[in-house]
Each structure stands twice: as C-alpha cells, then as structure tokens.
Amino acid sequence: MVDNIIHIALLLVFPPFLLGVINKTKAWFGGRVGAPLLQPYYDLAKLFQKEWVLSTTTTWIFRAGPVVTLACVLLAGLLIPLGRFAAPIGFAGDLILFAYLFGLARFFTTAAALDTGSAFEGMGAAREATFSCLSEPALFFALLVLAKLSGSLMLGDLLRGPLGGFAPTVIAPLVLIAIGLFIVLLAETCRIPVDDPNTHLELTMIHEVMVLDHSGPLLGVILYAAAIKLFVLGSVLLHVLAPVQLATAWLNWPLFLLELSGLAVAVGIVESIMARLQMRHVPYLLVSAVLFCGFSFILLVR
Amino acid sequence: MIHLLNAILVLVLMMNLFALGTSRIMTVIQTVAAQGALLSLIPLLAHGHLTLPVALATIAALALKGIAIPSMMAHALRDANIKREVEPLIGLLPSIILGALGTVFALLFASQLPLAGEHADSLLVPASFATMLTGFIFLTTRFKALSQVLGYLVLENGIFIFGMLLINVMPLMVEMGVLLDLFVGIFVICIIVNKINQSFSSMDTRQLVSLKE
Numbered sequence: 001m002v003d004n005i006i007h008i009a010l011l012l013v014f015p016p017f018l019l020g021v022i023n024k025t026k027a028w029f030g031g032r033v034g035a036p037l038l039q040p041y042y043d044l045a046k047l048f049q050k051e052w053v054l055s056t057t058t059t060w061i062f063r064a065g066p067v068v069t070l071a072c073v074l075l076a077g078l079l080i081p082l083g084r085f086a087a088p089i090g091f092a093g094d095l096i097l098f099a100y101l102f103g104l105a106r107f108f109t110t111a112a113a114l115d116t117g118s119a120f121e122g123m124g125a126a127r128e129a130t131f132s133c134l135s136e137p138a139l140f141f142a143l144l145v146l147a148k149l150s151g152s153l154m155l156g157d158l159l160r161g162p163l164g165g166f167a168p169t170v171i172a173p174l175v176l177i178a179i180g181l182f183i184v185l186l187a188e189t190c191r192i193p194v195d196d197p198n199t200h201l202e203l204t205m206i207h208e209v210m211v212l213d214h215s216g217p218l219l220g221v222i223l224y225a226a227a228i229k230l231f232v233l234g235s236v237l238l239h240v241l242a243p244v245q246l247a248t249a250w251l252n253w254p255l256f257l258l259e260l261s262g263l264a265v266a267v268g269i270v271e272s273i274m275a276r277l278q279m280r281h282v283p284y285l286l287v288s289a290v291l292f293c294g295f296s297f298i299l300l301v302r
Numbered sequence: 303m304i305h306l307l308n309a310i311l312v313l314v315l316m317m318n319l320f321a322l323g324t325s326r327i328m329t330v331i332q333t334v335a336a337q338g339a340l341l342s343l344i345p346l347l348a349h350g351h352l353t354l355p356v357a358l359a360t361i362a363a364l365a366l367k368g369i370a371i372p373s374m375m376a377h378a379l380r381d382a383n384i385k386r387e388v389e390p391l392i393g394l395l396p397s398i399i400l401g402a403l404g405t406v407f408a409l410l411f412a413s414q415l416p417l418a419g420e421h422a423d424s425l426l427v428p429a430s431f432a433t434m435l436t437g438f439i440f441l442t443t444r445f446k447a448l449s450q451v452l453g454y455l456v457l458e459n460g461i462f463i464f465g466m467l468l469i470n471v472m473p474l475m476v477e478m479g480v481l482l483d484l485f486v487g488i489f490v491i492c493i494i495v496n497k498i499n500q501s502f503s504s505m506d507t508r509q510l511v512s513l514k515e
Binding site: 168171173176284298299 | 309398413
C-alpha cells in the first residue's frame with residue numbers, strides 16, 4: 001500500500017526533474033552553468049498560470065489532445081513496476097494495453113495537430129505517424145523477448161523477470177533489447193538524434209511542430225506528459241539494464257531514482273555528442289532498433 | 303564465461319550492421335577497429351584460463367586489428383582525401399537489410415550444423431558466418447578501394463571468429479602467421495591506394511577496368 005502511494009507520488013512529481021538533469025548535463029558539456037535542476041517545475045508553474053488562447057478554427061479535439069495524452073501516459077505509468085516494486089495495476093496481457101496507450105496518445109496528438117488546419121502541423125503529424133510505425137514493432141519485439149524469458153504476459157512479472165534476476169544464459173538477447181529500447185526511448189520522447197526538443201526549424205521538427213499552436217496550460221500539459229513518458233520508458237529500460245536490488249527494501253526507492261537520473265545523464269550525453277540525424281536517415285536508426293529487438297527474439301527461440 | 307562470449311559476439315554482429323549502414327569511411331574504419339579490438343578479447347574468454355600463447359595471441363591481435371591496421375588505413379584515407387562512399391551499388395538501408403537477412407540465415411544455418419557439444423550454445427559459428435557475409439556484401443557493393451579493403455578486413459574478422467573454435471588445438475604459429483599476412487596485405491594495399499590516388503586522382507575501382515589503353 002505504502003509502495004503504491006510512493007509509486008503514484010513519484011510518477012506525478014519526479015518526471016520534470018529528469019528534464020532538468022538532461023538540460024544540466026547538456027549545459028555541463030557546453031561549458032555553461034545551465035538552468036537550475038528544478039527549472040522545468042518553474043516552467044510548468046509559469047505555463048499553468050497563463051490564460052487560454054485558442055484559435056477559432058479549432059474544436060474540442062484540439063483541447064482533448066493534451067489531456068488524453070496526459071491521461072494515457074499516467075495510466076501507462078501505473079502499469080509498470082518501478083524498480084523491484086510491484087505495479088499498482090496489472091493483469092495478464094496488459095503489455096498490449098501499455099503499447100497502445102502510447103498509440104492512443106499519439107493519435108490524439110496528431111489529431112489535435114490536424115485540427116488546427118495548418119499545413120505545417122499536418123506535416124509534423126505525418127512524420128510522427130511514419131516514425132511511430134517503426135518504433136512500435138521494436139517495442140513489441142522487446143516485450144515479446146521479455147515475455148518469453150519470464151513466461152508471463154503481465155508487465156509486472158515480465159519486466160521484473162524471474163525471481164533472483166535473469167539467468168546468465170540470456171545476456172546476449174538482453175544486450176540487444178537494451179540497445180533497441182534505448183533507441184525507442186530516444187524516438188518516443190523526441191530527443192536527439194531523432195528529434196530535437198529545442199529546434200524550431202521547419203525542416204527538422206517532428207514533435208515540436210505538432211504542438212506549435214498549443215500555449216499556456218495546454219502547452220504545460222504537453223510538456224508534463226512528455227516528461228512522464230520519459231520517466232515511464234526509462235523505468236522500462238532500467239529493468240533490462242539494471243536488474244539489481246538491495247537487501248533493505250526501502251533503499252530500493254533511492255536506488256531506482258539514482259538509476260533513472262543516471263539514465264537521464266546518459267540521454268544528455270547522447271544529445272551533447274551527437275548531431276540530429278538527417279530526416280531521411282531517421283528510419284535507418286529505427287529500422288536498426290527493430291532489427292536488434294527482432295534478432296534478440298530469434299536468438300532466444302532458435 | 304560462454305555467456306560473456308555471446309554478449310561480445312552480439313556486439314560484433316551489431317557492429318557489422320552499423321558498418322554497413324554508414325557512408326563515412328572514417329566511421330567504418332573506427333567500427334572495424336573496435337570490432338577487431340573486441341574480437342581480440344575472445345581468445346581469453348574462449349580458452350578459459352590464461353596461458354602465455356593465449357596472452358600473446360590476444361596482445362598481437364589487439365595491437366594489429368585494433369591499432370596498427372586502422373591507423374594505417376586512416377592515414378591512407380587522409381592522403382586520398384575522400385570522406386564518403388558516394389554511391390554504393392545498393393543503398394545503405396538495403397545493405398543493412400541484406401546484412402540482417404544474412405545474419406538470420408547464419409543463425410538458422412548454424413543451428414542445423416552437427417556441432418561439437420561444447421559449441422552448441424555459443425554464437426561463435428553463426429557470428430563467424432554472419433561477419434563473413436557482411437565482408438562479402440562490402441566487397442561486392444562498394445566501389446572505393448578503401449571500402450573494399452575494409453570488406454576484406456571484416457571478412458578476415460569472420461574467419462578469426464571461426465578460428466576461435468579451434469583455439470585449443472591450433473598452434474600459436476598459425477595464428478601469428480595469419481595476422482602477419484593480414485598486416486602485410488593491408489600495408490601493401492594502403493601503399494597501392496596511395497599510388498592509385500597519385501596517378502589517377504580517383505579511387506573508384508570501376509575505372510580500373512579502363513586502363514587497357
């Protein structure tokens with residue numbers, strides 16, 4: 001019970017901190033002091049205080065987009081176990097719900113973008129839909145491998161693996177899906193090398209262009225949902241990367257937060273040392289993620 | 303031990319695909335160098351315990367495949383003043399997919415072979431076939447002389463992996479001989495590349511056929 005409350009509290013409060021860690025890492029690489037670690041919280045507070053400005057061409061879909069996205073990622077966050085602690089919700093087959101909650105969120109984001117009637121945003125929607133076609137199979141293959149390893153179709157059991165950690169015989173498939181999932185994480189959360197969250201250039205935007213017309217509280221909801229998405233996918237990846245646990249149960253919470261911050265630092269390092277890929281090269285990256293996860297499955301069943 | 307070996311071999315397989323998917327020749331050289339360095343660790347792991355011949359094989363492979371040959375090629379690349387494989391016979395994405403199909407084929411094929419019991423679980427045989435196939439793809443679809451040398455290196459890496467099956471019985475002398483041949487081969491090719499570049503101002507091997515006149 002206490003663990004469930006901590007789970008929900010972390011899911012609600014912690015995600016913007018990860019964005020702060022990423023930005024701080026990038027600033028450190030650039031030799032700058034950078035914004036304070038808590039800057040994303042201040043930004044969100046500022047955005048939520050602003051008034052609503054809505055275009056007259058938009059309908060309720062435009063307002064529903066960010067809200068549905070937030071609801072979807074929060075629900076997805078309840079389905080996954082954080083560290084060694086059980087998930088608040090779980091049933092057999094919830095991995096499909098997990099994958100398609102992201103699909104639903106994406107559908108509403110693209111629908112809201114199309115609702116503005118701007119050709120520019122339609123372009124972004126088309127890009128997002130195209131790239132998600134490639135990242136979804138990678139995620140599914142990765143979950144399939146984990147399901148095969150643990151013999152369970154419930155995210156809670158599947159991610160935490162068999163009792164006592166994964167057998168050493170499966171290091172090779174796990175290495176492969178760890179890399180595949182990291183690429184999926186970068187693609188889904190719109191980070192470099194797939195998408196640049198800071199760019200506002202017509203040629204290069206994917207996610208940013210779809211939310212150009214959102215402002216004030218709606219933009220705040222979108223930023224918050226993006227941070228939660230990073231948190232959720234990061235926790236999934238951590239199950240593959242660091243399936244360790246400490247003997248004292250409560251110490252696993254700080255350990256988990258430390259690991260997650262470490263992952264955010266890794267994302268920040270990737271963003272600092274890599275340039276954004278050319279738009280026509282992004283599918284190569286995503287196809288290779290699918291290949292890694294697919295190979296991992298073949299290795300397992302051969 | 304065999305599980306760590308498998309993890310390394312999986313990384314080697316991924317480097318194959320990465321090398322196929324990038325057009326910058328310098329990046330391919332670095333990838334092949336990293337692959338060679340990783341492979342040089344295999345004798346240590348495959349053998350189980352440290353003996354002098356194994357240590358020598360490791361050090362020699364690391365020095366040659368990881369450092370000497372790549373730096374020679376990087377030097378030749380700098381002299382030749384080219385950066386990219388401009389138009390491969392088939393595009394980059396198709397070559398990745400071809401490489402992936404080759405890897406799948408190697409995995410399926412190796413599982414059909416009547417291997418000795420101790421090699422049944424390891425990825426040595428499929429990884430070796432897949433790496434050799436990658437080398438063939440490089441050799442047949444790239445036209446720059448340096449890219450073809452890289453294909454040759456990848457091919458040799460595949461043969462090196464296969465040789466690891468016999469590490470316990472193969473004399474050190476054979477291993478050293480192979481490495482020496484490789485080194486001399488690359489050395490000569492790099493000089494030739496340099497000469498071709500000075501004489502013809504192009505590294506495209508397709509144009510070599512028109513030298514009859």
